[in-house]
Amino acid sequence: MPSKLVEKTFRMENLPHIWCPGCGHGILMRDVAQAIENCNLDPEKVVIVSGIGCSSRAAGYMNFNTLHTAHGRAIAFATGIKMANPELTVIVITGDGDCTAIGGNHLIHACRRNIDITVVVFNNNIYGMTGGQYSPTTPTGEKGTTAPYGNIDNVFDITGLAQAAGATYTARGTAYHATQTIKLIENGIKNKGFSLIEGVSVCPTYYGRKNKKGSVVKMMNWQKDNAIDVKKAANMDEKELKGKLIIGEFYNNPSTTGEYTERYDEIIKKLGGDK
Amino acid sequence: MADRFALLQGNEACVEGAITAGMRFYSGYPITPSTEIAEGSAVRLPQVGGKFVQMEDEIGGIAAAIGASVVGVKSMTATSGPGFSLKQENIGYAAIAEIPVVVVDVQRSGPSTGLPTSPSQGDVMQARWGTHGDHPVIAISPCSVQDTYYQTIRCFNLAEKYRTPVILLMDEIVGHMREGIELVPEEELPEEFKIVNRDNNMVDGKPYACAKGEYVPHQPPFGTGTRYNITGLYSNEYGFPTNDNDIANAKATRLMEKIEKNLDDILDYEEENLDDATVAIVCYGGTTRAVMEAVAQLRNQGVKAGMFRPVTVWPFPEQRLKEIAKKVKTVLVVEHNYGQLVEEVEKVVKGAAKVEFLGKWDGTTITPAQIINKVKEVSKNAK
Structure with missing residues (x-):
């Protein structure tokens, strides 16, 4: 029996979803739905925008206004939506490749504008839809079908990138830590400005198999055993943090210069364009 | 203002x-x-x-x-x-x-x-x-x-x-x-x-459904009370992706037909001095002004030149050009490139008239004098 949340916030006729058994994306998708529910938003006024890849299939299952766009471009489409109708709550669901490789430019500039969009990155450390190629978050040394001898690229720290570019809210959760992740997404939605929440997923089919990470249960247990809350991590040294995954709210500081659509509205008012 | x-x-x-x-x-x-x-x-x-x-x-x-x-x-x-x-x-x-x-x-x-x-x-x-x-x-x-x-x-x-x-x-x-x-x-x-605004009244309550005999759906804007999906994948009438080849075929075909079945409304072209013309000059956009001047001067010199200018370039006004080609000896395509629309013209004219080309791709503009000279040259060829 599906839960009341699933019945209310998902398009039941389009389920089951296409993700592999054990994929972490289903948990993260439910986290997004629960966070929207917790914010008490009118579903008619919620728009979910996604790009291309495993993560981006989430939009189609969710019972809101959903726009499944082109690879890497979700944030750019979302910018037009939010600008054209700032009343709408705009949430982007994207992946590590979609958001930080092909869509990296849109990400950093949306951060810079501090436009009120909440981006949730389902990070599975791999290009899953195309069969396991290394992504900007595949750890150095690990394998993908296009890194058969080990990945020599350095990885992106997605939340650090967003913060440096001007996002006013950044956080990281995991598929395992659902309760915490829901709260992080909720706080991101409530932030009047650009928010980015990285949801660390698990991809047992490609990333896990290629890198001998063991069963889904083992991969989820890794998240449970190795995630350290950012507050606790503050009191740990580099040695203690080696190999750990820091989660929690990293940055929550409203911009001193304000939110983008509000700033544009000031221009319109000044010119009398609102009359 | x-x-x-x-x-x-x-x-x-x-x-x-x-x-x-x-x-x-x-x-x-x-x-x-x-x-x-x-x-x-x-x-x-x-x-x-x-x-x-x-x-x-x-x-x-x-x-x-x-x-x-x-x-x-x-x-x-x-x-x-x-x-x-x-x-x-x-x-x-x-x-x-x-x-x-x-x-x-x-x-x-x-x-x-x-x-x-x-x-x-x-x-x-x-x-x-x-x-x-x-x-x-x-x-x-x-x-x-x-x-x-x-x-x-x-x-x-x-x-x-x-x-x-x-x-x-x-x-x-x-x-x-x-x-x-x-x-x-x-x-x-x-x-x-006259200003047209999109019709947002959904057909059969489905965002991507079309009324019988029509080819355009009426999806309402997001945020106005109908929650649905939009995607770049082939999708069904609710906008949800599908791998069903029949549904994909229906959508792919309808997308093309919404243009093909509405050519009367979409096509627009301008004609000048074509009634008795022996040379029809095909041009579009910024080239048009030089062609108009050339046609005026050629007419003064007794040369029967006319102009056919597709305003709607795509879809191409095939039918009308076919009719014109039957009445002239030469169709001269003048465009600022190495020869692009001329290929479409050849495809349409299909030998009904001789197709000639005057192009320029050095970043300068085609002058009326160049067009006049070309028309005189191709008129000789057509005799």
């Missing part, structure tokens, strides 16, 4: 036409020779309660414009050569997802960076087949500043009516040419340019 009569360049007239048509969102990226369209939109839009955003790149420019259209706001992006290449993927997105958007391409010379400030019509085939896969497209090419004002309005009307990207295929000649024009207000527009 702009005065009713003004001395404007084509790019400025495009902005005024767009505002009159109801554009309230513009997103783009600076590029020569289309930048004045971005600059003008940045000035004018907030004055009328609209929004302008300079995006981080050309792809973001069209993506944000499509996003704004999804929530029901008439939107436009403008670019030139390299930027037009970059926008192609999302032109296809708007075509399959059936989202109205106007894309202006002020053509410049050469591939890559080429001659950025020089005129060309080298994107005419890209306007038709630039994005991948079979797709519908409408491209309109204005020939003067006044025409740019009207044709921009027409682009918005066609985008709204057929829910498809419409390309305003300008060129550097028209974009930067200054002429006195009349900015005819909305309520005084001639019948053929």
Whole structure:
């Protein structure tokens, strides 16, 4: 029996979803739905925008206004939506490749504008839809079908990138830590400005198999055993943090210069364009 | 606010036409020779309660414009050569997802960076087949500043009516040419340019369903009470993706048919002195003015030349050109490229008349004298 949340916030006729058994994306998708529910938003006024890849299939299952766009471009489409109708709550669901490789430019500039969009990155450390190629978050040394001898690229720290570019809210959760992740997404939605929440997923089919990470249960247990809350991590040294995954709210500081659509509205008012 | 009569360049007239048509969102990226369209939109839009955003790149420019259209706001992006290449993927997105958007391409010379400030019509085939896969497209090419004002309005009307990207295929000649024009207000527009707004009443309660005998769905804007899915995948009448080949076939075919079955409404062309002509000169956009002058001079010299100018370049006005070709000896295609639309003309004329070509691709403009000489030369050949 599906839960009341699933019945209310998902398009039941389009389920089951296409993700592999054990994929972490289903948990993260439910986290997004629960966070929207917790914010008490009118579903008619919620728009979910996604790009291309495993993560981006989430939009189609969710019972809101959903726009499944082109690879890497979700944030750019979302910018037009939010600008054209700032009343709408705009949430982007994207992946590590979609958001930080092909869509990296849109990400950093949306951060810079501090436009009120909440981006949730389902990070599975791999290009899953195309069969396991290394992504900007595949750890150095690990394998993908296009890194058969080990990945020599350095990885992106997605939340650090967003913060440096001007996002006013950044956080990281995991598929395992659902309760915490829901709260992080909720706080991101409530932030009047650009928010980015990285949801660390698990991809047992490609990333896990290629890198001998063991069963889904083992991969989820890794998240449970190795995630350290950012507050606790503050009191740990580099040695203690080696190999750990820091989660929690990293940055929550409203911009001193304000939110983008509000700033544009000031221009319109000044010119009398609102009359 | 702009005065009713003004001395404007084509790019400025495009902005005024767009505002009159109801554009309230513009997103783009600076590029020569289309930048004045971005600059003008940045000035004018907030004055009328609209929004302008300079995006981080050309792809973001069209993506944000499509996003704004999804929530029901008439939107436009403008670019030139390299930027037009970059926008192609999302032109296809708007075509399959059936989202109205106007894309202006002020053509410049050469591939890559080429001659950025020089005129060309080298994107005419890209306007038709630039994005991948079979797709519908409408491209309109204005020939003067006044025409740019009207044709921009027409682009918005066609985008709204057929829910498809419409390309305003300008060129550097028209974009930067200054002429006195009349900015005819909305309520005084001639019948053929009357403002069209998209019909948002869904058919059978399904966002992507079409009424019997019609080819255009009526998806409502996001945020107005109907939650549905939009995707670049082939999808069913609810907008949900499908791998069903029958559904994909029905949608792919309908996308093409919504143009093919409405040619009477979409096609527009201009004709001059064709009744008794032995040479029909085919031209479009900025080349038109030189052709008009050449035709006038040739007529004074007793040469029976006429002009056929597709205003709607895509879909191409095949039927009308076929009729003309039957009556003339020669069809001369004059365009600022190495020979692009001439191939379409050859395909249509199919030997009914001799097809000749006059092109230029060095970044300079074709002069009336060059056209006159070419007409005299091909007239001799036709005897």
